[in-house]
Amino acid sequence: MDIAAGVQACLPIRSDMDLVWVRQHVRQAAAQLGFGLVDQTKLVTAASELARNTLVHGGGGQMETAHVVSGRVHGLRLTFRDEGPGIADLERALSDGYTSGDGLGMGLGGARRLVHDFALDSAPGAGTTVTVTSWASRPPRPREVI
Amino acid sequence: MVGNAIEELNRVPEQEAVGQQGSPAREVGDFLHRRREQIAQRWADETLFRTVFTVSRDEAVEAGRVVVDALAQVAVSGRAADPEAGGFLVVREQLSRMGAARTRTGLTPSQVSNDVDALRPPVLDLLLADLPDAPADLLRESTTLLTVLMGTLRLVVMETALNEGQALIDRQRLQLLEVATPVIKLWDGIVAVPLIGTLDSARSQVVMEALLEAVVDQQARFAILDITGVPTVDSLVAQHLMKTVAAARLMGAECVVSGIRPAIAQTIVHLGLDLGTVVTRATLADALAHALRKLGVGIVTPSAGGVGER
Amino acid sequence: MTDGFSRPAAGHVPVLRLGDVLLVTLQGDLYDSTAEQLLQDIGEAIAGDRATGVVINISGVEIVDSFLGRVLAEIAAKARLLAAQTVVAGMRPAVAITMVELGLTLPGLRTALTTEDALRLLGATDPVLRPGGTRPGSP
Numbered sequence: 345m346d347i348a349a350g351v352q353a354c355l356p357i358r359s360d361m362d363l364v365w366v367r368q369h370v371r372q373a374a375a376q377l378g379f380g381l382v383d384q385t386k387l388v389t390a391a392s393e394l395a396r397n398t399l400v401h402g403g404g405g406q407m408e409t410a411h412v413v414s415g416r417v418h419g420l421r422l423t424f425r426d427e428g429p430g431i432a433d434l435e436r437a438l439s440d441g442y443t444s445g446d447g448l449g450m451g452l453g454g455a456r457r458l459v460h461d462f463a464l465d466s467a468p469g470a471g472t473t474v475t476v477t478s479w480a481s482r483p484p485r486p487r488e489v490i
Numbered sequence: 491m492v493g494n495a496i497e498e499l500n501r502v503p504e505q506e507a508v509g510q511q512g513s514p515a516r517e518v519g520d521f522l523h524r525r526r527e528q529i530a531q532r533w534a535d536e537t538l539f540r541t542v543f544t545v546s547r548d549e550a551v552e553a554g555r556v557v558v559d560a561l562a563q564v565a566v567s568g569r570a571a572d573p574e575a576g577g578f579l580v581v582r583e584q585l586s587r588m589g590a591a592r593t594r595t596g597l598t599p600s601q602v603s604n605d606v607d608a609l610r611p612p613v614l615d616l617l618l619a620d621l622p623d624a625p626a627d628l629l630r631e632s633t634t635l636l637t638v639l640m641g642t643l644r645l646v647v648m649e650t651a652l653n654e655g656q657a658l659i660d661r662q663r664l665q666l667l668e669v670a671t672p673v674i675k676l677w678d679g680i681v682a683v684p685l686i687g688t689l690d691s692a693r694s695q696v697v698m699e700a701l702l703e704a705v706v707d708q709q710a711r712f713a714i715l716d717i718t719g720v721p722t723v724d725s726l727v728a729q730h731l732m733k734t735v736a737a738a739r740l741m742g743a744e745c746v747v748s749g750i751r752p753a754i755a756q757t758i759v760h761l762g763l764d765l766g767t768v769v770t771r772a773t774l775a776d777a778l779a780h781a782l783r784k785l786g787v788g789i790v791t792p793s794a795g796g797v798g799e800r
Numbered sequence: 801m802t803d804g805f806s807r808p809a810a811g812h813v814p815v816l817r818l819g820d821v822l823l824v825t826l827q828g829d830l831y832d833s834t835a836e837q838l839l840q841d842i843g844e845a846i847a848g849d850r851a852t853g854v855v856i857n858i859s860g861v862e863i864v865d866s867f868l869g870r871v872l873a874e875i876a877a878k879a880r881l882l883a884a885q886t887v888v889a890g891m892r893p894a895v896a897i898t899m900v901e902l903g904l905t906l907p908g909l910r911t912a913l914t915t916e917d918a919l920r921l922l923g924a925t926d927p928v929l930r931p932g933g934t935r936p937g938s939p
Contacts, residue, residue, distance in 0.1 A: 360832035367829055367863065382699055385863055385894040389902060392865040396832075416653065454866060454902040702893035709913055736905050737896035742889060742912035 402426025530554030589651030718749030859890030
């Protein structure tokens with residue numbers, strides 16, 4: 345449906361110094377695409393959560409950014425990839441309060457609430473890939489079920 | 491630009507198998523190339539070109555030539571049914587201007603569509619006149635191809651015109667959201683948004699951001715969300731209200747929700763939402779009194795014979 | 801902000817003493833290690849200076865993720881154990897909205913709009929007037 349305009353950047357995630365670069369890179373890319381301040385902040389925060397997951401649970405990896413277009417709407421897609429141990433129970437990993445390390449257990453589930461599209465692909469021993477997309481002028485979000 | 495299009499036209503058949511000698515694509519491409527001038531002349535007198543290019547007929551003819559070149563290029567490339575075909579890119583801006591000009595005069599989309607469709611018969615007539623001795627198959631396929639091509643042109647014009655309209659709607663929607671969200675300062679340290687009308691998700695988000703910005707700008711320790719004028723709220727909006735309250739708290743301000751109508755209170759109960767952590771007041775006046783009291787501002791009613799009299 | 805990357809603040813975040821209150825100002829993007837170090841520094845500072853309050857001004861912070869959220873919550877918990885109160889001041893609207901969406905509402909933390917408001921909240925009125933910051937009745 346949407347057309348990826350190609351990978352724009354690929355950043356390593358090997359240390360907490362890299363987390364800072366990831367945040368600053370995402371902030372700048374989102375600003376360039378015309379994201380509002382709140383949407384920028386949400387996406388950068390999600391990127392920070394996911395990059396830290398990649399670092400802490402995946403043993404390091406990388407983040408790719410891509411500029412995507414759907415109709416007249418521009419977006420930013422971030423892909424976090426690691427070759428770590430993977431996740432066995434995806435459903436549980438996305439629930440609030442779940443954690444296998446430090447933090448408040450908000451990592452994956454929290455990051456999902458901060459972006460428009462979220463995809464998690466992982467299996468034990470096969471590493472983890474998380475892909476998130478946010479759109480500059482947000483399309484109406486689907487109604488949440490309480 | 492025209493020269494480039496022709497160059498393109500001459501180059502493409504050698505690269506692609508579609509435009510072989512005797513094929514409908516080649517036939518239509520050649521025809522458009524050959525009859526470019528006549529087609530442009532006839533189009534210049536059609537409603538679409540007459541109404542868009544009101545001043546000079548020459549301008550209309552020139553615009554027509556460019557469109558014919560684009561059609562020829564698309565025909566030869568074998569993508570007659572594809573609005574995204576490269577040839578259309580060259581004329582997209584011009585077509586959008588034409589479509590927009592017609593839409594602005596108050597025409598409905600179907601009227602504009604008819605205007606573009608009116609360009610088809612003159613071209614088809616010319617094609618039929620040009621191929622009197624062609625085999626029946628080739629003739630049929632060529633006319634079909636030309637018809638498809640003109641249909642795609644119609645689609646491109648409509649699409650660009652609609653995009654223009656959508657962009658206008660988006661701009662106006664944003665303006666409306668801003669106008670409908672006046673954050674007012676009630677007192678030193680107290681800001682309020684009186685909301686009127688239906689709250690949807692997008693508007694609740696604008697309200698939330700505007701109110702929290704005002705909290706910072708005005709250094710307001712109290713923010714009042716007055717929803718007296720809101721007929722109903724759905725679960726998403728109720729959640730937004732609660733998020734606003736929570737965000738205000740994180741910033742060091744207290745958000746009071748006032749004017750919750752009985753129907754809305756009922757909805758909130760039905761939805762199972764817990765407003766326990768939210769400070770609510772019946773009216774905006776009550777909310778203001780609550781904030782003033784907490785700020786330590788006293789209100790004294792002047793007694794008879796006091797300040798009120800001269 | 802958009803032109804070029806700002807250098808992240810590395811190393812120590814200074815912990816200032818203002819009367820009975822410790823004042824910390826966070827600025828820009830922090831390394832995880834810097835935040836961890838701050839947690840330790842504040843703990844030591846409260847114990848050493850016998851402070852009764854901690855004010856953390858985060859008006860210069862552009863995002864608070866769950867890691868920094870946890871550090872703030874731990875500072876408050878640690879301070880509470882040492883009988884000091886913690887107030888987080890100056891959070892930006894975009895940061896607050898994002899934290900709420902993330903599910904971080906920091907229930908144990910007190911908040912204020914500005915450092916002045918935070919000091920008022922801690923009852924440390926005009927600490928500047930009491931140079932040295934000696935508490936009445938301190939030995």
